[in-house]
Amino acid sequence: xxxxxxxxxxxxxxxxxxxxxxxxxxxxxxxxxxxxxxxxxxxxxxxxxxxxxxxxxxxxxxxxxxxxxxxxxxxxxxxxxxxxxxxxxxxxxxxxxxxxxxxxxxxxxxxxxxxxxxxxxxxxxxxxxxxxxxxxxxxxxxxxxxxxxxxxxxxxxxxxxxxxxxxxxxxxxxxxxxxxxxxxxxxxxxxxxxxxxxxxxxxxxxxxxxxxxxxxxxxxxxxxxxxxxxxxxxxxxxxxxxxxxxxxxxxxxxxxxxxxxxxxxxxxxxxxxxxxxxxxxxxxxxxxxxxxxxxxxxxxxxxxxxxxxxxxxxxxxxxxxxxxxxxxxxxxxxxxxxxxxxxxxxxxxxxxxxxxxxxxxxxxxxxxxxx
Amino acid sequence: xxxxxxxxxxxxxxxxxxxxxxxxxxxxxxxxxxxxxxxxxxxxxxxxxxxxxxxxxxxxxxxxxxxxxxxxxxxxxxxxxxxxxxxxxxxxxxxxxxxxxxxxxxxxxxxxxxxxxxxxxxxxxxxxxxxxxxxxxxxxxxxxxxxxxxxxxxxxxxxxxxxxxxxxxxxxxxxxxxxxxxxxxxxxxxxxxxxxxxxxxxxxxxxxxxxxxxxxxxxxxxxxxxxxxxxxxxxxxxxxxxxxxxxxxxxxxxxxxxxxxxxxxxxxxxxxxxxxxxxxxxxxxxxxxxxxxxxxxxxxxxxxxxxxxxxxxxxxxxxxxxxxxxxxxxxxxxxxxxxxxxxxxxxxxxxxxxxxxxxxxxxxxxxxxxxxxxxxxxxxxxxxx
Numbered sequence: 001x002x003x004x005x006x007x008x009x010x011x012x013x014x015x016x017x018x019x020x021x022x023x024x025x026x027x028x029x030x031x032x033x034x035x036x037x038x039x040x041x042x043x044x045x046x047x048x049x050x051x052x053x054x055x056x057x058x059x060x061x062x063x064x065x066x067x068x069x070x071x072x073x074x075x076x077x078x079x080x081x082x083x084x085x086x087x088x089x090x091x092x093x094x095x096x097x098x099x100x101x102x103x104x105x106x107x108x109x110x111x112x113x114x115x116x117x118x119x120x121x122x123x124x125x126x127x128x129x130x131x132x133x134x135x136x137x138x139x140x141x142x143x144x145x146x147x148x149x150x151x152x153x154x155x156x157x158x159x160x161x162x163x164x165x166x167x168x169x170x171x172x173x174x175x176x177x178x179x180x181x182x183x184x185x186x187x188x189x190x191x192x193x194x195x196x197x198x199x200x201x202x203x204x205x206x207x208x209x210x211x212x213x214x215x216x217x218x219x220x221x222x223x224x225x226x227x228x229x230x231x232x233x234x235x236x237x238x239x240x241x242x243x244x245x246x247x248x249x250x251x252x253x254x255x256x257x258x259x260x261x262x263x264x265x266x267x268x269x270x271x272x273x274x275x276x277x278x279x280x281x282x283x284x285x286x287x288x289x290x291x292x293x294x295x296x297x298x299x300x301x302x303x304x305x306x307x308x309x310x311x312x313x314x315x316x317x318x319x320x321x322x323x324x325x326x327x328x329x330x331x332x333x334x335x336x337x338x339x340x341x342x343x344x345x346x347x348x349x350x351x352x353x354x355x356x357x358x359x360x361x362x363x364x365x366x367x368x369x370x371x
Numbered sequence: 372x373x374x375x376x377x378x379x380x381x382x383x384x385x386x387x388x389x390x391x392x393x394x395x396x397x398x399x400x401x402x403x404x405x406x407x408x409x410x411x412x413x414x415x416x417x418x419x420x421x422x423x424x425x426x427x428x429x430x431x432x433x434x435x436x437x438x439x440x441x442x443x444x445x446x447x448x449x450x451x452x453x454x455x456x457x458x459x460x461x462x463x464x465x466x467x468x469x470x471x472x473x474x475x476x477x478x479x480x481x482x483x484x485x486x487x488x489x490x491x492x493x494x495x496x497x498x499x500x501x502x503x504x505x506x507x508x509x510x511x512x513x514x515x516x517x518x519x520x521x522x523x524x525x526x527x528x529x530x531x532x533x534x535x536x537x538x539x540x541x542x543x544x545x546x547x548x549x550x551x552x553x554x555x556x557x558x559x560x561x562x563x564x565x566x567x568x569x570x571x572x573x574x575x576x577x578x579x580x581x582x583x584x585x586x587x588x589x590x591x592x593x594x595x596x597x598x599x600x601x602x603x604x605x606x607x608x609x610x611x612x613x614x615x616x617x618x619x620x621x622x623x624x625x626x627x628x629x630x631x632x633x634x635x636x637x638x639x640x641x642x643x644x645x646x647x648x649x650x651x652x653x654x655x656x657x658x659x660x661x662x663x664x665x666x667x668x669x670x671x672x673x674x675x676x677x678x679x680x681x682x683x684x685x686x687x688x689x690x691x692x693x694x695x696x697x698x699x700x701x702x703x704x705x706x707x708x709x710x711x712x713x714x715x716x717x718x719x720x721x722x723x724x725x726x727x728x729x730x731x732x733x734x735x736x737x738x739x740x741x742x743x744x745x746x747x748x749x750x751x752x753x754x755x756x
Contacts, residue, residue, distance in 0.1 A: 073678075074701070118749055119685060
């Protein structure tokens with residue numbers, strides 16, 4: 001076992017409070033900490049201002065406070081090719097992609113991990129709220145103890161072989177504790193606002209952003225019975241189960257997006273949150289990834305999350321290893337299963353792995369409009 | 372941790388004698404050189420002495436030196452000053468693709484103002500040809516700005532020959548001589564230049580001071596308005612502390628120039644020998660001819676520059692590459708792009724090593740050993756050492 005001072009830990013520093021505290025904690029433990037800022041997106045605006053510049057300045061300030069070296073690495077090209085292209089392709093296909101899952105898979109825990117190893121790192125650390133613990137001699141991914149912040153959902157696609165090389169010091173902490181530590185040590189980022197939304201869109205209007213890259217095709221909003229309820233701005237702007245922005249007035253229950261017909265460019269809407277058309281009892285997942293050694297020949301009884309910050313639901317997973325897909329059967333019908341999002345499996349606190357939701361079914365019949 | 376600084380082309384430390392001079396200056400007179408009283412006169416005398424020394428160092432007249440905050444300001448004054456004073460004669464300007472950003476960016480601003488700027492290409496060795504300048508010249512060309520020694524490659528440009536050719540043309544000729552100043556005796560007469568910029572912090576002087584040489588016949592539109600210091604070309608109370616440190620650095624330069632050059636040549640030879648001894652695969656960007664020995668821009672096939680630079684710094688070796696962008700990421704060098712084209716691998720695997728008076732044989736040996744160690748880790752197959 002190497003001594004901490006001989007153990008190099010590369011920390012991915014974003015200029016936010018979480019990664020700042022990550023670096024601080026590792027420095028306190030005596031590791032040889034190296035901070036690296038990743039630049040994945042060029043967001044230079046019309047005035048030549050780039051938020052990456054400000055974020056990098058924050059990394060520099062914190063790194064100087066901690067007396068650790070800091071550098072940056074540019075993955076703009078890889079991010080565009082592997083994450084953004086996927087993001088647009090999914091929207092084009094009428095689905096709702098999860099770029100954070102893809103970014104972790106392709107950039108942070110692949111390109112960036114390689115970069116860290118090239119710098120002689122023993123470990124890569126990030127500010128994710130997740131834990132890697134050794135259980136029965138095997139590194140396992142566990143939920144972060146702050147159940148409200150747990151980010152294992154976004155980490156479901158990383159290869160299990162790299163788990164022994166990862167450190168997530170925040171996994172043992174509550175977000176409020178992280179803020180407190182930052183304040184106590186007077187870190188430059190202690191009171192910085194958390195970033196929200198998709199990193200490359202930031203505070204900008206989502207519709208506007210997407211319209212810069214994909215042509216919007218306005219069309220009709222209809223009920224499943226074919227009654228026209230108005231116009232939509234382009235199917236890609238809507239997510240299954242969404243209520244806001246439909247502009248359908250009148251009496252009765254509020255209206256929700258209940259489906260999309262890509263071929264005919266129709267947005268299906270229906271009344272009430274609990275609209276029956278939104279419910280399914282199983283789904284088909286693809287791009288399966290397992291974070292632990294698990295017997296796939298038998299059905300797996302576990303819990304699952306179908307979107308971030310949702311409770312777990314009991315499921316039975318039947319894996320077809322040859323086709324790299326799984327049938328996920330719900331104990332109770334689920335509302336607004338959204339193709340393109342991740343389905344992530346858990347056994348208690350242990351994150352087993354996950355996949356991408358491809359199709360949803362009700363009574364054995366595919367819900368074709370849930371795209 | 373042992374650290375080796377090999378980024379003297381970015382900036383140099385203060386020479387101990389410069390520091391001594393500045394300490395004395397801090398305790399000395401504080402009068403404003405423009406004041407009419409005895410305090411002012413004391414400072415005026417020091418300023419005059421400094422101006423004489425600066426002028427002498429480039430074979431120029433006392434009245435031709437305009438002290439500025441550095442070469443960026445000197446270049447801006449030359450470029451905007453000439454363009455705006457001579458716009459009535461024409462709107463065409465010639466420069467090169469390999470200039471420092473302190474020239475390129477002002478030129479881009481002039482383009483927005485309606486000037487037409489020709490950015491001349493260079494050959495693979497990184498040198499612009501006199502013929503290219505000749506061909507680009509037009510009757511309405513009012514200004515030509517070409518650097519003497521390139522800051523990334525150390526390649527020297529044929530300023531004398533270009534100046535000779537421009538004698539018969541109305542165009543005002545400017546050279547950015549920042550990198551050349553510490554390496555060769557500059558002479559504005561043999562260069563045939565009208566304007567020349569230098570900086571103090573590249574010759575072991577303090578930061579924040581430099582000068583623009585201006586031939587008496589050249590008009591400049593004022594860029595900074597105020598108390599009309601520096602014969603109105605650069606308003607603002609003189610930075611006497613900087614000027615005194617700078618002057619000392621100039622005097623030391625004149626005394627030690629040959630010795631320094633020989634030192635750099637020795638280090639450069641040793642560096643190449645070291646790379647060869649470790650069987651490291653490399654290419655010099657540029658050529659050995661017309662090359663200043665204190666700057667070695669070297670391409671290492673198979674490495675990725677961000678990774679390599681970071682590794683070198685973690686080993687205590689300070690070098691650079693291209694120009695640092697604001698978010699800390701590295702933009703491919705516009706100089707190497709001009710030399711080798713947009714697609715060349717050299718844009719992404721080249722490092723600039725630059726030596727100084729404090730660089731020792733041991734530093735070079737240390738650096739080469741670390742390079743070998745890092746390369747063996749990053750690309751084991753590419754080195755045999």
